[in-house]
Amino acid sequence: MTKLTELRKPYLLFLGDAIKATDAKTAAGIAYWRPDDCLGQFRINENTVSLDLADMSVKEAAAAGCGTFIVGLAPVGGGFPESWVSICVEVLEAGMDIASGLHTRIGEIPDIAAAAERTGGLVVDVRTPPEGLPCGTGRKRRGKRLLSVGTDCCVGKMYSTLAIDAEMRRRGINSTFRATGQTGILIQGSGIAVDAVVSDFLSGATEVLSPENTDDHWDVIEGQGSLFHPAYAGVSLGLLHGAQADALVLCHELGRLSVDGDYADFAIPPLDEAITMNLSLASRTNKDVKLVGLSLNSSNLSEDEALITMAELEDIHKVPVVDPVRTGVAKLIDFLEKNT
Amino acid sequence: MTKLTELRKPYLLFLGDAIKATDAKTAAGIAYWRPDDCLGQFRINENTVSLDLADMSVKEAAAAGCGTFIVGLAPVGGGFPESWVSICVEVLEAGMDIASGLHTRIGEIPDIAAAAERTGGLVVDVRTPPEGLPCGTGRKRRGKRLLSVGTDCCVGKMYSTLAIDAEMRRRGINSTFRATGQTGILIQGSGIAVDAVVSDFLSGATEVLSPENTDDHWDVIEGQGSLFHPAYAGVSLGLLHGAQADALVLCHELGRLSVDGDYADFAIPPLDEAITMNLSLASRTNKDVKLVGLSLNSSNLSEDEALITMAELEDIHKVPVVDPVRTGVAKLIDFLEKNT
Numbered sequence: 001m002t003k004l005t006e007l008r009k010p011y012l013l014f015l016g017d018a019i020k021a022t023d024a025k026t027a028a029g030i031a032y033w034r035p036d037d038c039l040g041q042f043r044i045n046e047n048t049v050s051l052d053l054a055d056m057s058v059k060e061a062a063a064a065g066c067g068t069f070i071v072g073l074a075p076v077g078g079g080f081p082e083s084w085v086s087i088c089v090e091v092l093e094a095g096m097d098i099a100s101g102l103h104t105r106i107g108e109i110p111d112i113a114a115a116a117e118r119t120g121g122l123v124v125d126v127r128t129p130p131e132g133l134p135c136g137t138g139r140k141r142r143g144k145r146l147l148s149v150g151t152d153c154c155v156g157k158m159y160s161t162l163a164i165d166a167e168m169r170r171r172g173i174n175s176t177f178r179a180t181g182q183t184g185i186l187i188q189g190s191g192i193a194v195d196a197v198v199s200d201f202l203s204g205a206t207e208v209l210s211p212e213n214t215d216d217h218w219d220v221i222e223g224q225g226s227l228f229h230p231a232y233a234g235v236s237l238g239l240l241h242g243a244q245a246d247a248l249v250l251c252h253e254l255g256r257l258s259v260d261g262d263y264a265d266f267a268i269p270p271l272d273e274a275i276t277m278n279l280s281l282a283s284r285t286n287k288d289v290k291l292v293g294l295s296l297n298s299s300n301l302s303e304d305e306a307l308i309t310m311a312e313l314e315d316i317h318k319v320p321v322v323d324p325v326r327t328g329v330a331k332l333i334d335f336l337e338k339n340t
Numbered sequence: 341m342t343k344l345t346e347l348r349k350p351y352l353l354f355l356g357d358a359i360k361a362t363d364a365k366t367a368a369g370i371a372y373w374r375p376d377d378c379l380g381q382f383r384i385n386e387n388t389v390s391l392d393l394a395d396m397s398v399k400e401a402a403a404a405g406c407g408t409f410i411v412g413l414a415p416v417g418g419g420f421p422e423s424w425v426s427i428c429v430e431v432l433e434a435g436m437d438i439a440s441g442l443h444t445r446i447g448e449i450p451d452i453a454a455a456a457e458r459t460g461g462l463v464v465d466v467r468t469p470p471e472g473l474p475c476g477t478g479r480k481r482r483g484k485r486l487l488s489v490g491t492d493c494c495v496g497k498m499y500s501t502l503a504i505d506a507e508m509r510r511r512g513i514n515s516t517f518r519a520t521g522q523t524g525i526l527i528q529g530s531g532i533a534v535d536a537v538v539s540d541f542l543s544g545a546t547e548v549l550s551p552e553n554t555d556d557h558w559d560v561i562e563g564q565g566s567l568f569h570p571a572y573a574g575v576s577l578g579l580l581h582g583a584q585a586d587a588l589v590l591c592h593e594l595g596r597l598s599v600d601g602d603y604a605d606f607a608i609p610p611l612d613e614a615i616t617m618n619l620s621l622a623s624r625t626n627k628d629v630k631l632v633g634l635s636l637n638s639s640n641l642s643e644d645e646a647l648i649t650m651a652e653l654e655d656i657h658k659v660p661v662v663d664p665v666r667t668g669v670a671k672l673i674d675f676l677e678k679n680t
Contacts, residue, residue, distance in 0.1 A: 138570025138603055195540040202539055202574040227577070230478025230625050234542040234578025241573050263478055266624070280617070284606070285570050 002130050002208045005122070007099050007189040008067025010039040012056060012091075016073055016084070017044045024049050026072030026101055026183045033162050033187050039066045042087075058087065062094035068124075071100040072186055080104050088112045092121040099124040101182035126185040129197045129205060136203025136242050138285050143213030144340065145286075147245040148223040148295065149278045151252045151268050153232065154260050156324065157223040158184050160251050160295035163324040165220040167333050175218040178209050180239065184222045194224055195235050202235065206242025223251070227277050228269045229259060237281060244285045246340055247292040248278055249332065254309060255300035275317065292339065293320045293332035342470050342548045345462070347439050347529040348407025350379040352396060352431075356424070357384045357416055364389050366412030366441055366523050373502050373527050379406045382427075398427065402434035408464075411440040412526055420444050428452045432461040439464040441522035466525040469537045469545060476543025476582050478625050483553030484680065485626075487585040488563040488635065489618045491592045491608050493572065494600050496664065497563040498524050500591050500635035503664040505560040507673050515558040518549050520579065524562045534564055535575050542575065546582025563591070567617055568609045569599060577621060584625045586680055587632040588618055589672065594649060595640035615657070632679065633660045633672035 013027040021028060031038050031051045040056035043049075056064070069091040075081055080102070088106065091098055092115040100106045100123070107113060107123035116123050146164065148157040161177060162184075168175040177184070179191025197205045210219040221243050225232035252271060259266040269277075275291055282289040294313060298306035303326070310321040320331040353367040361368060371378050371391045380396035383389075396404070409431040415421055420442070428446065431438055432455040440446045440463070447453060447463035456463050486504065488497040501517060502524075508515035517524070519531025537545045550559040561583050565572035592611060599606040609617075615631055622629040634653060638646035643666070650661040660671040 136571035138606060195538075197539055198535075199537055199539050199542055199575045199578065200535040200572065203571045227621070228624055230581050231476035231543045232540065233581050233621075233624075234574040234576075235539045236574075237567070237577045238539065238574025241570055266478060277620070281567070281573075284568055284573075 002132050002134070004130060004190045004192065004208070005124055007124065008097055009037045009189060010066055011037055011068050011070045012039055012058070012061040012066045012096070013041045013051065013053065014069060014071050015041055015043045015048050015051070017076055018049045018073055019047060019076070021049050023076065024051070024073055026186055027051060027070065029183055030070065030072070030187050033166070037189070039064055042069070058090045058094050062096055066096055068097045068099050070186055071098060071102060071106065072183070074102055080106060080109065085109055085111050089115040092116055092119045095119065095121070097122040097124065099126055099186060101126050101186050103127070126182045126191070127193045127196055129192050133197060133201040133208060134204040135201060136207055138241070141207070141210070141212040141244065142215055143217045143219060144246045145210055145219045145221060145243055146247040146249065146292070146336070147221045147240065147243040148249045148251050149236065149240065150223055150226045150250065151228065151271070151274050152226050152256065152260050153229060155251045155253045155256070156295060156297045157251045160249060160324050160329070161220045161222045162187065163329045164249065164332065167329050168218060168220065171333065173218060174214065174216050175220055178219050178221040180209070180222045180224050194239055195232065199234065199238070202238025203242035206239050210243060221245070227281065228266070228274065230263060230266055240278065240282050241285050245282055245289050246286060247336060248282060248289060249293050249295050250275055250278065250291065251295045253297040253300070254306070271313070271317070290339065291317070291319050292336045293322060295329065295332070296321065296323045298323045298326060342472050342474070344470060344530045344532065344548070345464055347464065348437050349377045349529060350406055351377055351408050351410045352379055352398070352401040352406045352436070353381045353391065353393065354409055354411050355381050355383045355388050355391070356413055358389045358413055359387060359416070361389050363416065364391070364413055366526055367391060367410065369523055370410060370412070370527050373506070377529070379404055382409070398430045398434050398436070402436055406436055408437045408439050410526055411438060411442060411446065412523070414442055420446060420449065425449055425451050429455040432456055432459045435459065435461070437462040437464065439466055439526060441466050441526050443467070466522045466531070467533045467536055469532050473537060473541040473548060474544040475541060476547055478581070481547070481550070481552040481584065482555055483557045483559060484586045485550055485559045485561060485583055486587040486589065486632070486676070487561045487580065487583040488589045488591050489576065489580065490563055490566045490590065491568065491611070491614050492566050492596065492600050493569060495591045495593045495596070496635060496637045497591045500589060500664050500669070501560045501562045502527065503669045504589065504672065507669050508558060508560065511673065513558060514554065514556050515560055518559050518561040520549070520562045520564050534579055535572065539574065539578070542578025543582035546579050550583060561585070566614070567621065568614065570603060570606055580618065580622050581625050585622055585629050586626060587676060588622060588629060589633050589635050590615055590618065590631065591635045593637040593640070594646070611653070611657070630679065631657070631659050632676045633662060635669065635672070636661065636663045638663045638666060
């Protein structure tokens with residue numbers, strides 16, 4: 001069975017030369033969802049954005065037991081500057097690993113590769129799937145699984161599943177967040193970037209990501225894309241079949257009319273169509289799959305408008321409707337505990 | 341725009357040490373569908389199976405203007421024997437290219453790689469997708485497209501599309517077979533093995549495979565897998581969206597009850613469910629998509645049983661029902677010409 005890499009904790013978050021908080025989104029996500037895993041932050045200079053973590057040099061972090069240096073952001077100018085290469089070499093020399101979510105495979109930069117070789121440190125490119133993934137089997141695995149699906153890309157699937165996992169664990173439910181994209185992988189410390197997996201192994205990758213578990217355990221699996229996306233629907237379907245989900249949560253951005261990015265000709269599917277299609281296809285590998293909630297991004301609406309819309313959608317779809325930022329996801333977990 | 345490799349014709353078909361015709365299926369397929377592209381066959385010895393082509397040495401084939409040596413079969417014992425390596429080196433030295441459909445990447449065998457380097461000959465591994473494939477755009481391309489879809493893997497999708505393309509060309513319809521698997525690619529001389537494409541680029545690969553064309557031109561696209569396959573459905577959906585098909589042909593094997601291979605727990609979906617699901621998802625990138633026929637493998641049935649079943653299915657589904665081996669596909673093309 002393919003074994004997934006687990007990043008060594010705690011982390012030193014590299015913030016580089018990011019001036020705006022949005023340029024350090026990945027690091028901010030890690031600090032928000034996994035504060036206990038974050039030992040400190042490393043800023044190039046005092047103009048760099050801060051996440052209100054302890055500022056640490058590489059040496060200080062290593063001395064404090066830091067396991068992994070997290071490179072979650074590209075430099076403002078593009079490329080991977082020589083000064084950052086030197087920092088990565090210092091990190092490895094200090095006995096730490098590096099994890100990167102960048103498109104550039106920094107483990108292939110000669111000086112970094114040589115330092116990794118010399119020190120035995122790992123340089124983990126979280127966009128690169130593990131080797132030797134199998135084809136899917138479709139065979140039922142023990143344990144329970146929740147998957148977020150969406151009406152589009154970038155509608156809050158990662159945020160929703162992280163919030164659901166957090167609320168489950170707060171209640172003492174045995175659950176694990178299963179990451180399928182680079183940010184989620186850096187937050188959780190393991191996972192598979194499914195969109196980078198060779199098509200034949202999509203469902204198999206999802207089976208590896210979410211292995212057999214105890215009967216009371218929930219895997220909370222981060223969804224990707226949408227069955228209605230003209231470019232990425234294949235990823236979504238492979239994930240849907242491989243997940244064998246008992247519970248689906250449909251994620252949607254209120255007010256979004258067309259597919260994000262360069263797909264303005266493609267309307268967002270109606271919610272009932274998205275629900276029916278996802279349940280229908282998911283039932284192929286788990287005939288008991290059910291919808292347990294809608295998770296909305298309602299940031300385009302005022303608080304009042306949002307709450308009214310959510311109440312209306314609850315009436316229509318007979319499942320809890322939440323906005324994880326505005327309302328939290330407690331109502332959704334209440335429903336899940338009663339109905340699965 | 342990514343450019344697809346076109347194999348140089350005509351071919352010398354390598355039959356190796358295959359004793360049984362079934363071991364030389366790929367070469368037999370090329371000889372059957374593209375006789376004019378086959379200059380001759382190369383057999384290791386007189387016990388090797390024959391396709392009734394002219395026996396030729398590498399030198400004779402080169403002198404007769406052969407472009408590519410086709411390695412479509414693995415040796416009986418497995419591995420890639422030293423004697424075959426020598427033959428491949430001789431092929432390259434004679435100025436020919438090599439195309440292989442094997443899992444082993446023969447272009448990476450040191451002696452073959454060195455000979456290719458020395459001679460400038462190509463060693464084309466048709467299972468390896470081209471580099472630099474883009475993400476799908478979903479943007480409408482000119483020209484018309486037919487895609488075969490299936491209730492399972494191995495139900496005749498390649499055979500059906502090859503037969504449809506052949507019948508179209510016989511009638512003077514401007515059409516091109518677009519191959520998506522290794523055998524189809526060796527038959528056509530170009531194509532993309534979509535199951536080997538990284539998931540993110542599935543629809544984009546299909547768009548590259550079937551580029552804009554004249555309004556009267558048909559791309560006849562080989563389908564893969566099935567939307568109901570627990571391991572490979574993602575491939576099928578990426579292909580379905582990328583193809584923007586005007587016309588779908590559903591392929592099915594009469595009498596098959598469960599999914600081929602190690603998936604006995606998975607029933608073959610009912611035909612009406614397979615039709616509805618394929619049309620529904622395909623309509624996302626071409627709202628005018630329609631079903632133009634069922635193409636059956638009826639080899640499990642007697643001639644009488646098969647014809648009765650086909651007539652019944654025509655009554656139910658209101659489209660032509662053919663078995664390309666038993667009845668040909670003329671009826672399907674008649675319907676297509678009237679209805680698209």
